[in-house]
Amino acid sequence: xxxxxxxxxxxxxxxxxxxxxxxxxxxxxxxxxxxxxxxxxxxxxxxxxxxxxxxxxxxxxxxxxxxxxxxxxxxxxxxxxxxxxxxxxxxxxxxxxxxxxxxxxxxxxxxxxxxxxxxxxxxxxxxxxxxxxxxxxxxxxxxxxxxxxxxxxxxxxxxxxxxxxxxxxxxxxxxxxxxxxxxxxxxxxxxxxxxxxxxxxxxxxxxxxxxxxxxxxxxxxxxxxxxxxxxxxxxxxxxxxxxxxxxxxxxxxxxxxxxxxxxxxxxxxxxxxxxxxxxxxxxxxxxxxxxxxxxxxxxxxxxxxxxxxxxxxxxxxxxxxxxxxxxxxxxxxxxxxxx
Numbered sequence: 557x558x559x560x561x562x563x564x565x566x567x568x569x570x571x572x573x574x575x576x577x578x579x580x581x582x583x584x585x586x587x588x589x590x591x592x593x594x595x596x597x598x599x600x601x602x603x604x605x606x607x608x609x610x611x612x613x614x615x616x617x618x619x620x621x622x623x624x625x626x627x628x629x630x631x632x633x634x635x636x637x638x639x640x641x642x643x644x645x646x647x648x649x650x651x652x653x654x655x656x657x658x659x660x661x662x663x664x665x666x667x668x669x670x671x672x673x674x675x676x677x678x679x680x681x682x683x684x685x686x687x688x689x690x691x692x693x694x695x696x697x698x699x700x701x702x703x704x705x706x707x708x709x710x711x712x713x714x715x716x717x718x719x720x721x722x723x724x725x726x727x728x729x730x731x732x733x734x735x736x737x738x739x740x741x742x743x744x745x746x747x748x749x750x751x752x753x754x755x756x757x758x759x760x761x762x763x764x765x766x767x768x769x770x771x772x773x774x775x776x777x778x779x780x781x782x783x784x785x786x787x788x789x790x791x792x793x794x795x796x797x798x799x800x801x802x803x804x805x806x807x808x809x810x811x812x813x814x815x816x817x818x819x820x821x822x823x824x825x826x827x828x829x830x831x832x833x834x835x836x837x838x839x840x841x842x843x844x845x846x847x848x849x850x851x852x853x854x855x856x857x858x859x860x861x862x863x864x865x866x867x868x869x870x871x872x873x874x875x876x877x878x879x880x881x882x883x884x885x886x887x888x889x890x891x892x893x894x895x
Contacts, residue, residue, distance in 0.1 A: 581797040581866040587634040588876065589626040590789045590832035591619055593667050594639065595839055598646035601654045605661055611891070612665035615838050618889050619667060622836050629875035634828040638671040640785055643814040644679060644776075651817055652810040659823065670827030677801055677819035678784040679776050687800050688776050690793055691784050692756070694858045698743060711756065715774075718753040719743060719852045754849040756780040779849035783857070786850060790885055791831035791867060792859050803830050833867070833876055834885045841890040854883045 594615050596608060619637070626633035639658070643651075655672065662669050679688045695711055698718075711717050720742040740751035757774040787793040793800040804818035805825075811817050820830060837847065859882065871878040879885055 581794065581860070581862045582799070583866060583870060584791045584799065584831045585829035586791065586867075586870060587636045587828040587830070587832040588628045588631075588834065589622060589633065589635045590830065590835045591622050591635060591637045592640065592789075592835070592837040592839070593619060593637050593662070593669060595843065596642065598642045598648065601642075601658060602648065602650070605657065608658065609661045609665055611840070612662045612667045614891050616666045618838050618891075622838075627834070627877060629871075629877070631874060634832075636670045636828040636830055636832065637668060638673060638789065638830065639669050640673050640675050640678075641814070643674050644676040644781060645778075649813050651812060651814050655810045668824060670824040671803065671820055671822055671830045673785070673788075673801065673820040674814060674817060675781055675785070676815065678781045678788070681801065682815070682817075682819050685795070687793075688757075688774075688780065688784055690795060690800055691780070691787065691853075691857060695853070695856050696858050698856075715757040715759075716753060716755055717853060717856060718751070719855075720745070720749060720751050722751070722753065752849065752852055754779050754852060756853070779846050780853060782846055783850045783853040786835055786837075786854065786886055787857065787859075787882075789830070789832060789835045790882070792863055792882065794860060794863050797860075797862070799831070833871055833878055834887065836887045836889065838889045839891065841892050844888075844890050847886075847888050851883050851886070854886070855881075857882065 594611050596611070600607065623633065623635045626635050628634070639662075641654075641658075658672075659669060677687060679686070681687050692712075695717065697710055698720075708714070708722070720740060723740045724738040740749060742749035742751050755777050757776045757780060759773045759775070784793065788799070788801050791799065801819045803820045803822050806821050806823045822830070837843075839847070868878060870876075
């Protein structure tokens with residue numbers, strides 16, 4: 557049944573490798589599958605209850621199917637659920653009311669949420685550490701295509717990433733002026749190109765969004781933060797071998813301000829581990845372009861080889877098949893129509 561969860565078209569990704577540089581890596585408790593049980597924008601969480609309840613009701617059968625079909629290497633499948641709260645682009649001081657409503661409505665629909673995370677923590681942790689830069693500094697550029705003139709700045713300067721060669725238009729001076737146009741070209745295309753150019757961040761308050769290299773000025777895009785979130789769930793994003801975002805047990809009280817809440821909160825005491833070998837995201841269909849972009853970002857992410865080795869070793873010891881290409885560890889199911 558797992559094949560039906562893959563809604564983003566397969567591609568021939570670029571895969572990058574790096575020599576092990578001796579990072580000491582913490583072994584994590586791992587579920588076989590981490591399931592993100594939907595997503596809402598903050599204004600949707602602020603408003604009526606019925607759309608929220610309806611989306612969770614639509615998620616439930618796919619969550620049940622995922623639990624039943626999780627790949628576990630012969631063990632009893634361990635499946636955990638999570639929910640990412642959109643507190644990055646919209647940030648209002650009513651966390652207790654929103655969280656109590658969200659968890660109540662999910663329970664009423666039969667969907668248990670084990671962990672809740674803040675999207676803003678994917679950019680910057682509660683302690684001020686720039687989480688997003690763990691990904692931004694490990695993105696590898698595609699080689700310049702033949703005929704490129706160097707006019708496109710590198711990712712670190714532009715904040716843009718493509719999966720191929722952009723279209724080109726130039727003037728040709730003859731008897732009469734005319735234009736010569738060349739279409740975009742996807743690297744690793746299969747018969748025809750699907751060209752993608754993704755904005756990873758812009759710089760707030762900068763003319764034209766120009767990045768001056770000051771990390772505090774960067775406003776990260778939804779696709780970039782979603783890629784950070786996926787790498788966190790898979791246990792691949794580390795700071796000095798430790799998880800980039802750590803899990804905190806719920807102490808029974810939600811802070812009023814979102815930026816006072818822990819980065820990841822365990823709200824179900826009996827939950828399976830947050831980190832997992834694979835991830836499944838059950839989302840409204842409107843998120844398909846974002847998740848397509850996530851695949852491209854992750855295909856350009858260079859993981860710490862010691863982290864990869866640690867996860868491979870844990871998977872091997874449990875007979876859990878783990879795809880060598882990180883993007884192949886992600887699955888999606890997109891809910892058709894409405895929310």
